Amino acid sequence: MPPRIQSRSVSNTLLPYLTAPSSSSSSLSSLPSLSSTSSQCLSRQFSATAAPQGQTKLRRQMFEWLNNEGSVFKHHVPGEANYLTRLKQRGPETAEKSRPFPNNQSFFSEPILSEELRNEVYNRVVEQKKSVRIVSVELGIDMKRIAAVVRLVELEKRQRTQGKPLALPYARAIHEMVPTTPLAEKGERQTYHEPINDLPAHPLTGSQIFYPVPESRSFNRVEAGRVFSGAPAMEHSEAAEINHPSDLAEKIIEDPNSIGWVGKGANARQILQPADVRIPHPHMVALERDRLANPNERLAVADLQSKRLERQDAIEQARRERIQARREKKLTVVSPEESRFDYRIKDTIYTKETTGADGRGSKAAGRRYGVPHRDRTRGEVKIPTRVEA
Amino acid sequence: MRNRASNTLSKGKIRQSWSKYNLYNLQRFRSPPTANRTFFQQKWSAKAASRAYHGEQVRERQWKRMFNHRIRSVIPMNAADLAADDGSLVSSGRGSGLDKDGKSAYQTRPIPYSHMTFAPLERRLDVAIFRALFASSARQARQFVIHGAVTVNGQKMKHPSYLLNPGDLFQVDPDRVLYATGHTKTSFERREGRLARRKAKSQKSQEAEDAEAAEAESKETAKEDIKETPKEDTKETLKALLAQAKSVMSAGKDTLAPQRKQELRGFQQAVRRVLSRSESSTILADSLEAQFSQLTLLLKAKRSEKPVKKEVKPRPEDAFASDNGDTEAVSAKRDTEAAVSDKLSEAFAQATLGNDVDASELSDEEFDTLQRALTQMRDNPLDNSKTYSTPWQPRQYMSAFAFIPRYLEVNQNICAAVYLRHPVARPGSAEVPTPFGESIATPAYGWYLRRRW
Amino acid sequence: MVLRIRLARFGNKHNPFFNIVVAQARSARGAKPLEVIGTYNPIPKRPTNLYDENAEARPYKEISLDRSRAKYWLGVGAQPSDPVWKLMGMAGLVAPKPTTYDKA
Numbered sequence: 001m002p003p004r005i006q007s008r009s010v011s012n013t014l015l016p017y018l019t020a021p022s023s024s025s026s027s028l029s030s031l032p033s034l035s036s037t038s039s040q041c042l043s044r045q046f047s048a049t050a051a052p053q054g055q056t057k058l059r060r061q062m063f064e065w066l067n068n069e070g071s072v073f074k075h076h077v078p079g080e081a082n083y084l085t086r087l088k089q090r091g092p093e094t095a096e097k098s099r100p101f102p103n104n105q106s107f108f109s110e111p112i113l114s115e116e117l118r119n120e121v122y123n124r125v126v127e128q129k130k131s132v133r134i135v136s137v138e139l140g141i142d143m144k145r146i147a148a149v150v151r152l153v154e155l156e157k158r159q160r161t162q163g164k165p166l167a168l169p170y171a172r173a174i175h176e177m178v179p180t181t182p183l184a185e186k187g188e189r190q191t192y193h194e195p196i197n198d199l200p201a202h203p204l205t206g207s208q209i210f211y212p213v214p215e216s217r218s219f220n221r222v223e224a225g226r227v228f229s230g231a232p233a234m235e236h237s238e239a240a241e242i243n244h245p246s247d248l249a250e251k252i253i254e255d256p257n258s259i260g261w262v263g264k265g266a267n268a269r270q271i272l273q274p275a276d277v278r279i280p281h282p283h284m285v286a287l288e289r290d291r292l293a294n295p296n297e298r299l300a301v302a303d304l305q306s307k308r309l310e311r312q313d314a315i316e317q318a319r320r321e322r323i324q325a326r327r328e329k330k331l332t333v334v335s336p337e338e339s340r341f342d343y344r345i346k347d348t349i350y351t352k353e354t355t356g357a358d359g360r361g362s363k364a365a366g367r368r369y370g371v372p373h374r375d376r377t378r379g380e381v382k383i384p385t386r387v388e389a
Numbered sequence: 390m391r392n393r394a395s396n397t398l399s400k401g402k403i404r405q406s407w408s409k410y411n412l413y414n415l416q417r418f419r420s421p422p423t424a425n426r427t428f429f430q431q432k433w434s435a436k437a438a439s440r441a442y443h444g445e446q447v448r449e450r451q452w453k454r455m456f457n458h459r460i461r462s463v464i465p466m467n468a469a470d471l472a473a474d475d476g477s478l479v480s481s482g483r484g485s486g487l488d489k490d491g492k493s494a495y496q497t498r499p500i501p502y503s504h505m506t507f508a509p510l511e512r513r514l515d516v517a518i519f520r521a522l523f524a525s526s527a528r529q530a531r532q533f534v535i536h537g538a539v540t541v542n543g544q545k546m547k548h549p550s551y552l553l554n555p556g557d558l559f560q561v562d563p564d565r566v567l568y569a570t571g572h573t574k575t576s577f578e579r580r581e582g583r584l585a586r587r588k589a590k591s592q593k594s595q596e597a598e599d600a601e602a603a604e605a606e607s608k609e610t611a612k613e614d615i616k617e618t619p620k621e622d623t624k625e626t627l628k629a630l631l632a633q634a635k636s637v638m639s640a641g642k643d644t645l646a647p648q649r650k651q652e653l654r655g656f657q658q659a660v661r662r663v664l665s666r667s668e669s670s671t672i673l674a675d676s677l678e679a680q681f682s683q684l685t686l687l688l689k690a691k692r693s694e695k696p697v698k699k700e701v702k703p704r705p706e707d708a709f710a711s712d713n714g715d716t717e718a719v720s721a722k723r724d725t726e727a728a729v730s731d732k733l734s735e736a737f738a739q740a741t742l743g744n745d746v747d748a749s750e751l752s753d754e755e756f757d758t759l760q761r762a763l764t765q766m767r768d769n770p771l772d773n774s775k776t777y778s779t780p781w782q783p784r785q786y787m788s789a790f791a792f793i794p795r796y797l798e799v800n801q802n803i804c805a806a807v808y809l810r811h812p813v814a815r816p817g818s819a820e821v822p823t824p825f826g827e828s829i830a831t832p833a834y835g836w837y838l839r840r841r842w
Numbered sequence: 843m844v845l846r847i848r849l850a851r852f853g854n855k856h857n858p859f860f861n862i863v864v865a866q867a868r869s870a871r872g873a874k875p876l877e878v879i880g881t882y883n884p885i886p887k888r889p890t891n892l893y894d895e896n897a898e899a900r901p902y903k904e905i906s907l908d909r910s911r912a913k914y915w916l917g918v919g920a921q922p923s924d925p926v927w928k929l930m931g932m933a934g935l936v937a938p939k940p941t942t943y944d945k946a
Contacts, residue, residue, distance in 0.1 A: 032734060058398040063414045076788030084416055084789055100792050103418065103826040106501040106818050109792035112799070120933050144555070147796050148807035151558060152800035159803050167563040169769040169781045170570055171801030174522060177783075177791040194795065195465035198815070203459060213480070221476035244475050274476070279466050288472030334932040335900065341886050342902040350879055350908040357875075365906055366861035366878040367852040379454065383548040387541045387557065389890060543890025 078176035079341040083110060098179060109179060113141070113149065113193065114181040115171075121146055122153040131313050133281065143280055197279045204228045204272050221245045221274035225379025229272040231262045246289060249282035253312050283308055401822050402441035404520055406526035407790045420828045428832075437831035439825055443507035444516070446531055447550070455509040456837045457652035460502045462814040488727075497816040503830040506837065508812045511796070511821055515549035516561065520822065521799045521806040522791060523561045524569045525784065538562040553808040560805035564776070572776035572784055582773040607718065794820050843867065845920040847912070847930075849882060850875065858884055862907065862926060864915050879915070880907035882929060905929055 066074075069087060076082045081102040098109045113121070117139070124135045125146065136143045159166065184190040211227050213219045222245050226233060242248060251258055252273070260271045276285050286308060290301045335342045348354075348365040355364040360371055374380050393537065396402075396410035403415050421434040444452055510516055515531040518539065524530035531549040533539055539546055541559045553559065574582070769780040793799055796813075799806040812820035844867040851871065860882040863875035886901040898925035912935050916922070922930055924939070931938040 056398070061396060062410065065413055065416070066409060070409075070412065070786075072418070073789040074785045076783065076791075082788035084412070084792075087416075100790070101824040103420065103829075104504070104823055105826065106504055106549070107820075107822055108818055110795050112793050118800075125592070142809070144809045148556075148558075148798040148809055149800075152803070152805055152807065154796065155558075155560075155805060156800055156803045164803075165563050166802050167566055168802060169803050170563075170567055170783075170804075173570075174791065174793075174801045177788045178793055195815075196814075197466045197468060198463035199466045200813070201464065203463045218475075218477035219480040224476060224480070244472075246471065273465055276471055279468075279471075281468070283470045284468035288469045292472060326768045332933070333902070336932065340900065342900045343929075343932050344902050344904050346904070346906040347909045348880060348906045350877055350911045355878075364878060365908065366863075366881045367859065369874045383551060384546075385552065386554050387544050387546065389542040389556075389558070544888075 044348075076173070076177045081179055082177065083109065111179040111193070112175075113145075114180040114182050115175065117181055117193070118149050120183050121149045125150050126154075131309075133283075133313070134309065136196055137281060137284065139190055140196060141196065142194055142196055142198075146375060197281050197284065199275050199279050200226075202272055202278075221276065222248060225272035227275050229262050229269065231260065231271045239262045244276075244289065246276040246282060246285040248274065249277045250286065252277055253282070254315060283312065402438070404442060404445065404526065405516070407527070407787055408526070409783065409786045412786050413788055415824055418824070420826060424826070432832040432836040435825075436836040438829055439507065439823070439833040442824060444510040444513070444527075446515070446527060447513075449511065451550075452510070453837065456506075457509060458838055460505045460508065460814060461811055462481045462500050462502065462505075464497070464816060479811045481736045500814045501819045501826070501827070501830070502814055504823055504833040505812065505821050506834040507823065508821050511794075511812050512552040512808075513549065514541065514546060514551040514553060517797065517806070517808055518561060520794055521559075521797050522570065522793060522801075523566045523804055523806075525787075529569055533565050534560055538565045555808060555810045557808045558805060559808070560803065563804045567781055570777045570784055570787060571781045574776070574778045578773060578778055582775075584648065585773045597748050646768060693830065764796055794822055796820055845876075845915065845918070846923055847879070847915060847920050847926050848923040849925055860884065862929070864911075864920055867921075877911060877915075879911045880905065882925075886939070907933055909933065909935065 072086070073082060073084075081098055082257065083098070084102050085099045088102060099105070099107065100109050101107055121135060121139065121141065124130045124138070125132060132143050132146050135141070136146055139146075141149075156166075181191060181193045205228055207228075209227060222242060223239075259267050259273065262271055263269055276282055279285075283305070287301070287305045290304055294301055319348075330347045332345045333342055334345060350365060353361075353363075355361045358370075360368055362368070375382065395409050396404055396406060396414060398410065398414070401414050401418065403418055404411050413563070421431070421438065423431050426434075427550075435819050440449070440452070447455075511520065515527055515534055518524050518530035518533065519527040524533055534549040534551075535547060537545055537547060539559060541551065541553070541557055543560075765780070772779045794812065796809050796811065797806050798809055814820065827831075845863050845864060846867045847862065848862040850863045850865075851858055851860055861875075862882055863878035864877045864879060865873070865875035869875070875878050881904075883904045886903050888901045889899040907929070912930065912933075916930075916935065924937065927936060927939050930936045
């Protein structure tokens with residue numbers, strides 16, 4: 001391999017400090033040496049000696065490309081994406097810029113959360129004690145991502161206090177290379193990081209169904225869901241109660257068991273609900289409806305919305321507490337003085353229901369008798385399938 | 390397992406790797422021709438190309454078991470649209486939706502389903518580590534897992550084929566990440582590291598003998614030392630420190646490595662010297678963290694004391710040089726002094742007085758430079774004991790591969806990431822990073838649709 | 843015949859796992875018992891370092907037990923073996939067995 005001489009570039013370890021928001025221009029101007037040295041190196045060729053005899057044509061071509069066209073990829077320019085697509089691109093197109101693979105038109109390098117935005121999320125959730133749902137709508141970040149950010153920032157804080165090693169220069173470099181969503185300045189609108197109301201396509205909706213409906217009847221999303229899941233059409237009185245599919249959302253949040261079932265036994269499944277119920281933020285539809293109904297009463301609508309959110313939050317909180325209490329009731333922890341260990345004692349139930357008629361039921365406590373182990377069979381997953389957090 | 394993951398130029402296969410060979414292959418890759426080729430041939434070559442990239446470390450049989458023809462997709466919903474209409478508009482007329490201009494009511498871009506063929510592989514731990522930019526190739530990520538540098542939900546996970554569940558938090562040892570993503574050491578640096586290790590080894594054995602003798606000695610000499618240091622000295626050291634900071638900050642990448650290292654080392658020594666003169670240096674230690682917090686405190690104190698004045702003194706270049714030379718020359722002597730005066734605390738009051746005088750001569754910008762140089766010294770230190778070139782800088786050609794897919798949330802500071810959900814397709818985009826276009830993705834999907842086993 | 847509440851070893855080599863069973867005293871360890879009333883995993887698990895409250899938590903061992911069945915079998919005269927006595931003592935079903943030096 002020919003000797004590697006670093007050609008033109010930017011100083012990537014130092015530039016982060018130099019381009020710091022405070023006094024970036026002044027510090028850059030105070031660097032006369034940067035430009036002079038880099039121009040010096042520009043003129044240097046990749047290799048001073050002639051190509052060795054043993055080098056193949058492909059290899060020669062590769063180094064030729066790396067030294068000419070490809071040299072832009074050697075080092076990154078802070079704050080700019082540096083993907084292969086920039087070679088082909090002529091005009092300044094932003095969408096084009098974030099495509100890492102020239103052949104793949106449908107994969108984009110999506111922005112990541114900037115450090116400030118991440119801290120802001122943590123601040124709002126942990127210090128201001130806002131609910132994840134509200135922060136998600138405010139900042140335009142998916143609820144799962146918000147939960148993850150809180151977890152990660154908490155972990156980071158603890159590692160900092162413990163003095164564990166961090167990868168700070170690496171983090172800075174990544175945030176320079178990858179597009180980021182910045183935190184909005186005071187008074188500005190926060191740009192949404194990602195779409196927050198994603199509706200997962202349900203497998204039942206994959207099929208095409210011929211379902212004749214009288215033209216006199218309006219066929220809405222609730223009924224379409226029932227058709228897809230094979231449930232009988234609603235009674236007229238029942239259908240009349242539902243003004244808009246989003247009414248159903250409110251009902252289901254209050255009582256998740258109100259969703260009906262189709263089929264029997266192992267084939268039983270819940271009736272497919274309309275999009276208004278299945279999206280992560282059903283309350284946003286309700287808000288839009290309020291806005292449509294009362295276009296001139298913004299304050300009243302906002303007030304209504306905050307009350308609705310509070311109510312739904314309280315319901316969810318109560319449900320979570322109930323589940324937690326039930327789990328704790330089943331578990332007692334004993335920590336004997338003389339032992340190095342704690343003992344977690346869980347309640348189980350030994351009845352005909354758990355063991356089954358022949359005593360070999362899979363729900364019974366303990367390892368089973370009279371059932372062969374599948375741990376050596378082919379195709380069985382032998383590594384852990386989950387890790388408890 | 391045989392390593393087939395080489396980036397040979399003659400084969401021209403694209404791999405999950407940041408190597409420059411791979412970059413070149415990626416750049417020159419053209420979809421295989423379809424003219425005069427049977428469907429089987431087309432599907433075969435599409436499958437071969439895409440499997441060379443996706444899960445090349447996974448056996449074909451294992452992958453075939455993982456493959457699922459059903460592909461996850463989502464539609465971003467607009468709350469206003471949902472509120473405006475209960476769906477009857479779409480189903481009205483003859484079921485195709487009525488609209489004013491004869492266009493369909495909802496227009497969406499097509500969902501690229503076939504790009505999602507290899508989505509199940511993105512669940513693998515090694516692939517996720519590579520996607521989170523913690524390793525420079527999927528093979529390297531796999532090695533990290535096998536070597537025990539990866540935890541999942543706080544527990545060590547040694548199986549690269551562990552399938553992450555939504556909500557799983559995985560973390561890689563930051564040192565490994567810095568090694569994987571940083572510049573490799575030059576032979577010069579490797580030699581220095583070797584020497585340092587040897588020196589530390591011999592010192593360790595000596596220290597045991599010397600410890601007692603040294604302690605007694607230091608107590609005697611220390612007091613004399615402090616009396617000797619005149620006020621002028623502290624003033625000069627701060628000046629020198631600043632000069633060093635400036636040169637450290639201004640040095641571009643093109644400065645040759647040894648020279649730059651010399652500068653950095655000189656700066657570190659100068660910092661240590663200033664510290665040895667400041668007050669409350671009880672924790673004056675080799676730990677950079679302690680040094681940094683001390684110095685920033687010192688700087689802040691000075692800044693608040695000093696009157697606001699904004700004159701920037703243009704310093705001639707030669708003055709820098711002489712300053713540098715000066716400090717270099719005396720640094721060796723001073724260093725021993727500093728080491729000796731380690732354990733003192735009260736007697737530093739004098740030295741601080743001297744420092745205050747200095748402070749008024751520094752401008753705001755100079756403070757800034759100093760502070761940033763200090764931050765750099767703390768965060769990205771020169772340390773030959775590391776496995777990567779220090780101070781750390783990203784490896785070459787990394788930026789062309791740097792993207793983080795949406796199904797991961799990564800915290801780079803602690804090298805941890807959360808697998809939020811399975812990758813999904815949405816109108817116009819697919820979340821599985823694949824370098825291939827439609828002409829390869831679709832035949833490859835078709836290949837696996839039919840059971841051939 | 844004496845009824846015993848005892849442990850039956852399952853699991854693999856170096857990876858023990860016990861069923862807490864009610865069985866005839868003279869029956870084989872691996873024989874089918876009258877009832878399986880719980881399990882005991884003697885391999886301690888370490889709490890993860892992901893949460894603050896786990897910072898100085900001790901490693902723990904997992905027991906599962908059907909208390910009502912255990913009480914019933916104790917009531918009809920089943921005798922716990924020593925290890926099971928220890929586990930049941932922790933669950934508060936029997937008084938802890940006096941150790942040898944307590945007796946003396």
